[in-house]
Amino acid sequence: MSTDAVLVRVRALWEGLAAVPVSFSSATGVSVVVSPRALICPPGWMGVVALQGEAIVTAPSSGAAVAIRAAVARLSADGLVDPDLLGRALPLAEVLGPAALAYVDGDGFRPVSAGSLAVERLAVEDSELRQLLMVAGDQDAAESGLDEITSPAFVIRDGGKVIAAAGYRVWPSRTAHLCVLTAPDRRGQGLARVAGSAAVAHALEGGLLAQWRARASESRRVALALGFRELGAQLSVRLS
Structure with missing residues (x-):
């Protein structure tokens, strides 16, 4: 497109x-x-x-x-x-x-390989996902919007603990609003790209247009790495 x-x-x-x-x-x-x-x-x-x-x-x-x-x-x-x-x-x-x-469709998407990481699916109400939200703190958890997703959560673990997760909420006009969160002590390791890539791929497979809305420069860089194009603010x- x-x-x-x-x-x-x-x-x-x-x-x-x-x-x-x-x-x-x-x-x-x-x-x-x-x-x-x-x-x-x-x-x-x-x-x-x-x-x-x-x-x-x-x-x-x-x-x-x-x-x-x-x-x-x-x-x-x-x-x-x-x-x-x-x-x-x-x-x-x-x-x-x-x-x-920022937005991406199937033509522009640049998926990120999980490499040695395993990406699992969890339901949004899963207690392990709730634990990640608690660890991140109220402000970061609210900013991520992860507790409002309607898709499965795509998560990465370390030692059995969920350290990163991504998903999306279906918005009008067949839009998938992406939500990504990484544990504070594990940021900067590329986990958001891997989890986010899995969530974007799932949204695009469903015929949705993926939307990434971000204020932080770190989050914007993750989106750009996945092929998103910033169209406005x-x-x-x-x-x-």
Whole structure:
């Protein structure tokens, strides 16, 4: 599948998550809509998704939309997902992101060999997977989203203990949102690539488009190693 075909699917995904009619293709390159029920940000927040120089923005109210549209006039689509630039145009109380949005299909996927590692499957409710989440700590566990996967968990063990795991949650538009987590003391050893590769392969076999959303540079490097292409970024903002 070409980059353009993937981009069409990705646009459709985020336009649907806006929860009201909106399109990335606007005369100005940025579309602002009022959508209190938007799924691209927490309730009551402003949500921004920028893809290849175009953006959609959801506002929690009509009043917020007025201020946002005024700010949009002074910023590019890419500037809207830069907290520093956005903060000069709008009063920001809290920020989540930005997170890079990367995607891969069967044509671009670069699987990683497990080598001497054995990759097993576990159910998401398995106690051994829960133990990994506990070891990682609340913040890293929440960031990974691993406890919300709908696929099997693809895990790597050492001494019988799960030290890395990956899976995905099925999103709208036949999208697989990848989730990966490695035990803190085992990071930097390539485990995320191996576990992530198994999860991506499973998603692609099911005809899904794989999505990797990441803030940390380490996670972004894992995605790039697997063939993911960064097409944009997502930012959520609570306005003062």
